[in-house]
Amino acid sequence: MIKIGILGYGNLGRGVEAAIKKNGDLELAAVYTRRAPESLVIKTEGVPVKSAAELELGKENIDVLIICGGSATDLPEMTPKYAALYNVIDSFDTHANIPVHFASVDAAAKAAGKVGIISCGWDPGMFSVNRLYGSAILPDGRDYTFWGKGVSQGHSDAVRRIDGVIDARQYTIPVPEALERVRNGENPELTTREKHTRECFVVAEDGADLARIEREIKEMPNYFADYDTTVHFITAEEMARDHSGLPHGGSVIYSGETSDGTKHVIEYSLNLDSNPEFTGSVIAAYARAAARLNAEGKTGAMTVFDIAPAYLSTHSADELRAHFL
Amino acid sequence: MIKIGILGYGNLGRGVEAAIKKNGDLELAAVYTRRAPESLVIKTEGVPVKSAAELELGKENIDVLIICGGSATDLPEMTPKYAALYNVIDSFDTHANIPVHFASVDAAAKAAGKVGIISCGWDPGMFSVNRLYGSAILPDGRDYTFWGKGVSQGHSDAVRRIDGVIDARQYTIPVPEALERVRNGENPELTTREKHTRECFVVAEDGADLARIEREIKEMPNYFADYDTTVHFITAEEMARDHSGLPHGGSVIYSGETSDGTKHVIEYSLNLDSNPEFTGSVIAAYARAAARLNAEGKTGAMTVFDIAPAYLSTHSADELRAHFL
Numbered sequence: 001m002i003k004i005g006i007l008g009y010g011n012l013g014r015g016v017e018a019a020i021k022k023n024g025d026l027e028l029a030a031v032y033t034r035r036a037p038e039s040l041v042i043k044t045e046g047v048p049v050k051s052a053a054e055l056e057l058g059k060e061n062i063d064v065l066i067i068c069g070g071s072a073t074d075l076p077e078m079t080p081k082y083a084a085l086y087n088v089i090d091s092f093d094t095h096a097n098i099p100v101h102f103a104s105v106d107a108a109a110k111a112a113g114k115v116g117i118i119s120c121g122w123d124p125g126m127f128s129v130n131r132l133y134g135s136a137i138l139p140d141g142r143d144y145t146f147w148g149k150g151v152s153q154g155h156s157d158a159v160r161r162i163d164g165v166i167d168a169r170q171y172t173i174p175v176p177e178a179l180e181r182v183r184n185g186e187n188p189e190l191t192t193r194e195k196h197t198r199e200c201f202v203v204a205e206d207g208a209d210l211a212r213i214e215r216e217i218k219e220m221p222n223y224f225a226d227y228d229t230t231v232h233f234i235t236a237e238e239m240a241r242d243h244s245g246l247p248h249g250g251s252v253i254y255s256g257e258t259s260d261g262t263k264h265v266i267e268y269s270l271n272l273d274s275n276p277e278f279t280g281s282v283i284a285a286y287a288r289a290a291a292r293l294n295a296e297g298k299t300g301a302m303t304v305f306d307i308a309p310a311y312l313s314t315h316s317a318d319e320l321r322a323h324f325l
Numbered sequence: 326m327i328k329i330g331i332l333g334y335g336n337l338g339r340g341v342e343a344a345i346k347k348n349g350d351l352e353l354a355a356v357y358t359r360r361a362p363e364s365l366v367i368k369t370e371g372v373p374v375k376s377a378a379e380l381e382l383g384k385e386n387i388d389v390l391i392i393c394g395g396s397a398t399d400l401p402e403m404t405p406k407y408a409a410l411y412n413v414i415d416s417f418d419t420h421a422n423i424p425v426h427f428a429s430v431d432a433a434a435k436a437a438g439k440v441g442i443i444s445c446g447w448d449p450g451m452f453s454v455n456r457l458y459g460s461a462i463l464p465d466g467r468d469y470t471f472w473g474k475g476v477s478q479g480h481s482d483a484v485r486r487i488d489g490v491i492d493a494r495q496y497t498i499p500v501p502e503a504l505e506r507v508r509n510g511e512n513p514e515l516t517t518r519e520k521h522t523r524e525c526f527v528v529a530e531d532g533a534d535l536a537r538i539e540r541e542i543k544e545m546p547n548y549f550a551d552y553d554t555t556v557h558f559i560t561a562e563e564m565a566r567d568h569s570g571l572p573h574g575g576s577v578i579y580s581g582e583t584s585d586g587t588k589h590v591i592e593y594s595l596n597l598d599s600n601p602e603f604t605g606s607v608i609a610a611y612a613r614a615a616a617r618l619n620a621e622g623k624t625g626a627m628t629v630f631d632i633a634p635a636y637l638s639t640h641s642a643d644e645l646r647a648h649f650l
Contacts, residue, residue, distance in 0.1 A: 321423050
């Protein structure tokens with residue numbers, strides 16, 4: 001059994017917990033929290049909730065620590081810190097800072113003889129793997145990534161910060177015509193606006209100026225200004241009834257030629273009822289890989305690019321060749 | 326530059342040749358043939374065509390030999406033989422015999438200090454990788470593989486062997502309702518007949534008994550008896566005009582749950598204008614991996630399961646993390 005520790009029990013931590021239940025060779029050893037441990041009730045019976053401070057002695061009986069923190073401030077500090085003590089894995093997704101994060105995790109993990117897998121999940125993660133495979137197979141081509149239809153938690157949070165907004169949910173939606181053109185192998189140039197639309201469901205305070213809220217959403221730089229955005233004002237009851245899930249998904253489409261006019265289109269697409277449970281499931285499979293790679297003597301930081309598919313599977317190499325090849 | 330030799334210049338050999346042209350770090354060093362070398366004109370200028378016999382001295386200046394032979398009789402003999410002399414790669418696709426083929430290539434390659442990648446292409450190959458990734462991420466789920474719409478060369482050949490048939494082309498077509506149910510996450514039980522239909526275009530001899538030909542096709546065991554098959558008789562001109570390409574494709578769909586009622590669907594799909602050019606492109610990317618792995622000191626037989634994605638790419642690890650993750 002591979003003993004897993006989860007640090008952080010938000011949406012992603014609970015998604016990892018659900019994934020561990022589906023993997024017979026993975027065992028949840030403990031959940032670690034920066035909150036008061038007694039304030040947390042987890043779904044797995046008989047598993048202790050401990051203070052994150054306990055991790056710092058480096059004596060916890062875990063094979064891999066899955067760090068479920070935010071990319072802005074948590075992971076840049078936590079992942080290298082714990083990579084000096086345990087095999088670790090995170091879902092760091094601030095693309096521009098990946099080189100710096102990789103370097104700091106690599107240094108800590110190498111010095112400690114541990115493995116640290118960063119930026120694991122579906123994007124970055126499985127989508128990245130498919131961008132790489134596509135570009136290697138069809139070098140005379142290009143990739144397109146579409147997200148959705150699904151809830152963007154970052155955009156939902158941005159709407160919630162607007163004065164007069166009680167709650168909000170933002171869906172990212174690929175533009176069907178753009179998807180169609182890419183799937184046809186046209187390799188079009190597409191602007192941000194041509195690729196995705198955004199749809200917001202907002203619960204506003206009684207008497208709030210709805211026109212102002214809508215304008216503030218649509219004009220918000222980076223988040224909405226470059227998109228066609230639709231805003232719907234709904235009640236708290238409608239929000240709870242119709243928008244409580246966190247579905248997501250999307251497609252990586254790679255399209256290229258192998259000779260004049262001979263086109264090929266590769267599409268990897270996901271349709272997910274729960275973004276955190278699927279992300280947690282990808283991370284659980286790579287946690288297995290982290291434990292195995294470290295047992296083989298590998299150390300340092302890695303990404304999904306560096307790990308052969310066989311390391312993710314519970315099946316032996318013989319079984320994989322006989323049944324999956 | 327990685328120097329590539331191609332052994333066998335049929336559809337697949339020409340597909341590999343096209344792929345090499347698209348990869349700046351790959352160089353076609355020579356084409357080897359069991360026919361008279363002077364009878365072969367290849368598309369790449371300035372590259373020699375040599376007798377396959379020349380390979381047997383083990384002195385050819387190539388980094389990887391791509392063996393483009395048939396799985397029934399060529400590859401079981403050729404791949405281990407040449408793995409004792411060069412890094413090799415093949416597209417062996419007789420699923421039931423993969424374990425035996427792997428073992429014989431492994432023994433030869435290990436003894437010679439070479440790498441031998443077997444069963445490379447899209448199925449087996451990229452489809453296999455996606456079956457593995459899917460099963461590792463969603464262990465409580467199942468995979469479905471659909472082929473087509475595309476030309477099955479084996480089925481086309483089987484129809485051509487019928488008395489009175491001059492030429493034939495067989496298309497394998499997924500049943501839309503089955504695809505739809507799988508994409509919806511229903512995880513249905515599907516019979517062979519429910520998954521695919523077969524459509525044949527046949528040029529018959531003048532005066533041939535068309536009813537008999539059609540009956541012989543539809544009742545042919547293994548190839549057609551378990552499917553709903555449609556047969557169209559066409560002229561040689563129509564065959565040349567409408568059916569000269571070798572398009573193919575298909576989908577691997579993995580569908581599973583991460584908690585009660587929470588479903589996820591992963592789909593990897595290909596839409597290929599030319600089956601041999603795409604297969605050749607996958608093989609070219611893995612030939613790069615073979616050269617690199619051997620340069621690192623790795624030896625023995627491998628499959629797509631054993632090779633980390635980064636080995637396929639011309640980009641450095643830093644570039645991959647910065648731009649593809």
